[in-house]
Amino acid sequence: MAVPAALTEDQIYHRCPIEKLDFESTDALDDLELPVGQERMLRALEFGASMKASGFNLFVLGPAGAGKHELVKRFLSQHAAGLPAPADWCHVFNFKVPDKPCAIKIPPGEGRSFKNDMNDLVSELKTAIPATFESEEYQARIQELQEEVAKRQSEGLFEIQEEANRNNIAMLATHAGFTFAPMRNGEVIDPEEYKNFSDDEKELVESKVEELQKKLQQAIQQVPRLRKEVRQRIHELNEEMVQLTLGGPMGELREKWRHVPAVVEHLDAVREDIVEHAEAFQDGEDGPPAGLLNRYRVNLLVDNAETEGAPVVYEDLPSHQHLSGQIEHRARQGNLYTDFTLIRPGSLHRANGGYLIIDARRILTQPMAWESLKRILFSGEIRIESLERLYGLATTVSQQPEPIPLSVKVVLLGDRMLYYLLSHYDPDFLDLFKVEADFEDDLDRDESSYALYARMLATMARSAGLRPLDKTGVGRLIEHASRLASDQKKLTAHDRVLKDLLSEADHWAGQAGSERIEAAHIQQAIDEREYRASRIRERSLEQIQRGVVMIATTGEHVGQVNGLSVLQIGATRFGQPTRITATARPGKGQVADIEREAKLGGPIHSKAVMILSRFLANRYAPMGQLSLSASLAFEQSYGGVEGDSASVAETCVLLSAITGVPLKQSLAVTGSMNQHGEVQAVGGVNEKIEGFFNVCRQAGDVNGQGALLPASNVEHLMLNEAVRAVVRDVRFSIYPISHIDQAIELMTGLQAGEADSEGVFPEGSFNRLVADRLEAFAKAAEHKDDNGDTDGHGDGDDD
C-alpha cells in the first residue's frame, strides 16, 4: 500500500482570503438583522410564534453561550411589534365574597384611567359623603327620625306612667326594670297602711297594677321592633342621601365605562356598598376609615398603556411566585394583613397576550415552578396560590383572586440535553412544548459566507460598543472561528466565545493605541487566553521534559508508541502524547486491556481493543487458532482512558510487540480503526497534533517528527502558526492515513504487504512477519499443550 504524502501547509490550515473581503473596516458594514445559518431555527421560531393552537409553545435548544436569549428576544420583539397590545387586567374588591377579589378585563391602556377614576371617586367619597351626612338637612332628618322613634319608645312608657299617676299608682324604676305600687302625694303608700284599704279599693288598685304591668310588658316588647324600624328608616335615608350625592359622579362613570359591562357592574356594587356602610362615613373625626375606602380602589395588575405590540417578557428568576404572582402581606403591630390591593402580578400576567421567555434550567431548579407553569398552561388561566398553600403548610384565611384567562406563548431556552431529558422523563413536556427550535452550533464556511460572517462580527462589535475590525482582523477571526468549530469547512456560531474574544481583542487594540481591531490584536487575544489557561499544560510538559513522564520523540523502540490524547479541564482543551506499550507471547487468542482490567478503561475503549483483537485474528489467523496472549497499557496514565482514537496506535504497538520490529518514536499516532483495518476519524486532532509538536519542540530541535491522523480528519485541521511553520520547512510531517497498513509502513519503514488470494502475505513484508510470528506462537503453544503445560491465563476466548 502506498504511503501517503505528508500534508502541506495549505492542507492543515484554511486561510481566509483577505482579498475577497471588500471592505476596509466593519464600520462600512450594515447590521445583520437575523443570524447567519440559523434558518431551521428561525423557521421554527416563526412557526411557533405564529401558531395559535394550544400546546405550541417553544423550546429553543442549543449550547450555552450560543446567543439564544438575545436572538430569541430580538426575533420575538420584531414579531410581536406587529401584534395588538393585549388587554389590561385589574383586581377589584368582591362585595359578595370578600376573600375572592374579582378580575376585570379592560381594553389596553384604559386600566390606568379606571384606576384614576376610582381613586377620584374615593377622594370624592372622603369629602362629599361626610359633608352630606354633616349637612343641616341630613342632621335634621336623622334627628327627626331618632326623635320620632325615641318619642314613640318613651311615649309608651310616658303614657303608662301618666296613666299610673292618674290612678295614684307610682311607676318606679328598679335596678333591672320597673315596678308599680299605690301612691299618695308622690309617695308610695306604706303596705301596712294599704292593709286598711277596703277590699274593693284593693281590688281596684291591684287590677290596675296588673293592667299597667301588662301594658308595660307590651310596650317594652315593642322596642326591638321599633329599633329595627328605625334602622331600616335610617338606612333608607342614607341610601337616599348617598344616591343624591353620588348620583352625578356615578352616572358619569357608568356612562364613561358603558363599553365595559364588568366595570359598570362593579360601580353598581360600589354604590350599594357605600349605602350599606353609610354610617361608617359619618363616624370618626378623620373621615371615613381608610380600610373602607380602599375597598373601592383598583389594583391594576397589568398595565399595557406603554406596551407597543404584544409584550415580550423575560423572567430571569422564574420562581413559582414570580411566574404566577403572589399575595403580599403587610405587617401591622406584629400581625400580617392582606387585601386585594396586595395582589402582585407574575410574569405570566405581564406576558399574557404575548411571549414569555424562560431559561429551562432555572425554572427546573425553582421549587414547584415547573409544575406551576405546566398547570397554568394546561388550565389556560392564572390562579395565584402561595407556595405554603401548595405545600399545605398554611391554612389561614387568605385571598383567592379570581383566575385570569391566559393566552401566552412560553419560550423555554435550554441546552439539548435538557430538552431530550424532559422529552423522555416528563410526559407533559411534549404536550406543552410542541415546537423545537434547534440552534446550529456551526455555520458552513464557503465563499458566500464570508461577507455575512463579517457583517455578523460588525454587528457584534457595534452592539458591544467595541472598535471596528479591519479586514485582517475579520480574516483572523474567521480563521479562528474555523478552529473553534474544529473544521476547515465550518465556522463556529458560538456567540459568547466570539464576543468575549472580540472584547479582549478590543482591549489589546486599546492598549496598543489602535483605532481598529486588527489581526494582531485578535492573535494577541487568542495567545493571552491560551497563556492564562496554560498552567496545567505547562506542568504536564515540564513532567515530560524532566523525564518524570516518559515520552520519546526520537529513535525506534519495540512495543512502544506515542498515542495522542486530549485533556479537557474547564473550558481549556489541550493535547499531549501518551506512551502506549504492548507485550505479546503465545497464548489463547487473548488481548488483555490493562486499562479495562484495572477498571480505568471506559466501554468505548474496551470495544476498540476488542475490535483490534478481532482484526488480528481475522487477518493473521483466518483459518487457525490465534495463539496470542498480549497486553496493552497506557503508561503513566492514572486517570480513566476512554474513546477509540488510540486503536490505530494500539494495533501498531501490538504488531510491533508480536514481530519485534521497532516503531519510530518520532511519529505520534491517532485514529480509530474498524475490524477491516480501515482508519476512521477521531476528535480533537488539532489539539493532539499541537500537543505532540509542543513536546517535540521542548525536547530539542524539531526535525523529522510528525503525526499520523485519519485522512478523513484532514479537513478538521486548523493548526497554529508554530506547527504550520515547521510543516512549511518540512521538519514536521503530518500524514493522513486511511488504512492500518499505511500506519505500519510509516511507523516501521517496512512494506506492509498485501495477502494474495490464498491469504499469504509476501515474503519480507511486515504482515508476513506478523503471520509467521503468530504461527510460531501457535506451534509453541501446541508444544506446551502436548507436554501438558497450560497457559497461566485461562479466561481468554479461543477461535
Add this chain to the structure above:
Amino acid sequence: MMTELPSGDSGQPAAKGRILVLLDGSRVGYVVLDVAAAIAARTGAELQGVFVEEQNLLRSAGYGFAREVGSVSGVSRPLDVTALEQRMQRLAEQSRRALAGAAGHYGGRYQLSIARGSVVEEVLALAEPEDLLVLGRARWSTIPAGWLGSTARALLHRSPGRLLLWSHQQPPNHGRVVVFLNEHEGANQRAIAAAAEAAAYSRQPVTLLLSGEAGVAPDALATLKRNLGVPEPDVRVVPLPSSDPATVARVLRQEKASQLVLSRDCSLFREPGAENLLAALHLPLTITP
C-alpha cells in the same frame, strides 16, 4: 343617713367643696364615679359617694302583688322586700368597693354616705353650695336614650352648687368647651370659672356663645375671656341668633362641642324643649349656679 368609710389623706391641699357623686350600683353610676374621682384627684377635693336606698321602692316591694317588669325583656317577676333589701345591700357594697377602687386609683380622700329615703331629698340634704354634684343622665342604662331621669331633672334645678351631668357617650377628642353666657354677670363668671377648669384640664379651645338677649358689655366680655386663662387665639365668641333649642343644637354641632357649660339662670332653660335638648345632647353638661 349614715356615713362610713372615712379614708386616708392624699396630701393634696383641701379644696373648698367636695365632689358629690351619686352611686346606685348601675353601670352609668360607675362611669360617673370614675369621672368624679378624676375631678377629685385633679382638684384635691374630697370624694363623697352617696348611695340612697329608695324608700318608695322598698315600700312598693312590700306589696304582695308587687312585680318587676324587666326593662329589656318585659318579663314580669315577683318582687319582695327581702330580695330587694338584699339587692340594695349588694349594690351598696359594690358601690363601696367601686368608690374605694376609684379613689384608690387616683388617690385622695373619700367617704360614702348611705341613706334611706328619697334620692333627691337625701342628696340635697347633703349638698352644699361649694360642692360639685356629679351624676348621670338617668340612673339605669335601660331607660331610653334622650330621657332625662327624674332625679337628674330635679337636681338640675334644685342643686345648690355646681352640677356635672355626665354623658356616657364619648365626646369628640378635638372639640371645644362651649360656654353659654347670659345677662347675669355673676352667673357668667361662675360659668367661666367652670369652663376655665374644664379647658385647662382637657387643653381644648373655648367657644363663648352669646345669645341675642345676653347683653354682655365688651369690657365685661374681655374680662371673662381673660378669666378663662386660655390663649386668645383659642377663644372664639359666637353670637347666637336665638336661643331656641334647634339653633343651639346646630351651633353646638358646628363648634364640635365636647362639653357645654351654662348657668342655671341661662335663658335656654326658659325655652320650651330645652330639657329635651339637654337630654338629647351627648355631651358632658356643667350647670353652674
